[in-house]
Amino acid sequence: EPEVTQTPSHQVTQMGQEVILRCVPISNHLYFYWYRQILGQKVEFLVSFYNNEISEKSEIFDDQFSVERPDGSNFTLKIRSTKLEDSAMYFCASSERDRVDYGYTFGSGTRLTVV
Amino acid sequence: QQQVKQSPQSLIVQKGGISIINCAYENTAFDYFPWYQQFPGKGPALLIAIRPDVSEKKEGRFTISFNKSAKQFSLHIMDSQPGDSATYFCAALGSGNTGKLIFGQGTTLQVKP
Numbered sequence: 001e002p003e004v005t006q007t008p009s010h011q012v013t014q015m016g017q018e019v020i021l022r023c024v025p026i027s028n029h030l031y032f033y034w035y036r037q038i039l040g041q042k043v044e045f046l047v048s049f050y051n052n053e054i055s056e057k058s059e060i061f062d063d064q065f066s067v068e069r070p071d072g073s074n075f076t077l078k079i080r081s082t083k084l085e086d087s088a089m090y091f092c093a094s095s096e097r098d099r100v101d102y103g104y105t106f107g108s109g110t111r112l113t114v115v
Numbered sequence: 116q117q118q119v120k121q122s123p124q125s126l127i128v129q130k131g132g133i134s135i136i137n138c139a140y141e142n143t144a145f146d147y148f149p150w151y152q153q154f155p156g157k158g159p160a161l162l163i164a165i166r167p168d169v170s171e172k173k174e175g176r177f178t179i180s181f182n183k184s185a186k187q188f189s190l191h192i193m194d195s196q197p198g199d200s201a202t203y204f205c206a207a208l209g210s211g212n213t214g215k216l217i218f219g220q221g222t223t224l225q226v227k228p
């Protein structure tokens with residue numbers, strides 16, 4: 001079964017440093033998403049991306065965050081200057097269309113720890 | 116209101132019993148309601164989903180009941196098994212055609228042997 005692949009699985013970074021979280025969506029998918037989950041809490045939407053631009057972002061997704069699809073296969077989330085409260089699991093997802101019933105699939109996540 | 120409220124926060128069920136998790140929403144523009152299962156260290160995996168024009172959907176031991184007028188929906192797990200022990204999230208597809216999912220707070224289910 002096709003998978004969304006995320007790397008690294010765990011990243012530790014110093015406060016104030018930049019981090020890039022990487023995702024390889026399913027190959028024929030056109031819609032891409034980032035979510036985060038603070039330990040023990042619900043999964044929260046960060047951003048959706050289609051046709052090389054952001055289609056929606058949450059209030060969490062401030063100027064410190066950016067997304068990019070640098071080539072035909074990768075989808076990245078950059079946090080410019082990490083804060084302690086950015087520590088969370090970050091999940092990438094992709095879908096064929098903007099519908100859950102079109103193969104909307106989550107990756108296994110990257111655990112980001114900011115120290 | 117872009118919220119989905121889920122209860123209970125945790126649930127302990129004996130093997131063979133029925134697990135019931137409830138969710139409520141306010142935004143009538145939501146038009147798709149999936150349930151996700153999450154094991155520790157893994158991403159959410161789609162379990163079952165329903166549209167608001169259907170009152171019930173069953174897939175194996177998993178059933179969603181949907182009450183559009185009350186704006187509530189629930190997941191029933193029949194004959195619960197220890198392998199069902201996981202965190203379950205209800206969700207709603209946000210309005211606006213951006214694929215945004217709004218998740219409930221999650222329910223940690225433990226099925227005792």
